[in-house]
Amino acid sequence: MKSKSILPLAILGAMASFTLPAQAQQNALFPQGSCTQALEENARSATLWASGYLSHMDGVPRPVDEGALSAFEARLLSDCKAAPQISFMALVEQQSKGVSAPGNAPEVAASLLEKFAGSSPDLVEILLSVKPTPDEVRTMFPEPMASRLIETYDDMFGPRLVNEEFPPGRIEITSGFTTTFELRQAPFLDELPGGFERVLDQYQLDVPFAYVEVQFVEVQDNMNLSGFVYLNGRWVLMLRPWRGLE
16 A cells, blocks of 8 residues: 655645745756756755656656655766756756666667576576665655565575475576566566556555476476566565555
8 A cells, every 4th residue: 555645746846836945946956957957956855846848758657756766866866977968957867768778678688698508597596686676676666665575585685495395496487577677568468466556656666577387397396486676786685565555
């Protein structure tokens, strides 16, 4: 369930336009100006404007959450530092349909599948390497859902996983890729474990999304790993995210 404190950015933007004092209007955001000027004057206000603008462009409402806003603000600052003369609007438009999504989608997909390369990879080591950090969970999901998931993932990726023994021998991999915002149109959504339809409106960023199904050939058994998201240049597994709603 969404927190009652989360409001559509369009509403927040409208409220801000009526409540700012007159002298603050002199420092109003000028999107056509340089990103450096926009972010130096008031980075958080610029980030809120950018989030609302992206929601309008993409047609996908984004909830206001401190973790997500901080992560988005950091990304805007980083991208602006790399191109300080670009207009703020152009910088924001570069984020459309992928606030964190890289342009090299084939390479991103390959980087996940490479983890499972080999005749008998160490699946415990692979799964431990894709445990999401608390900051990554908060970047993708609002509170209090994020805090519940952090506890859930500490348990999932804890001692039980370390001591898990997967069937030996050759494995075969089936996978699928889309993005978190396009997941509702993904042809394989019905094939994923039940529950993803409950969290489609909870994802706070549009990032690459993947599932990997591991088939243990010698024992004819499968392991479904659904909920990979690509954040901060790496894949993390946010398995069964609907548990954060409970």
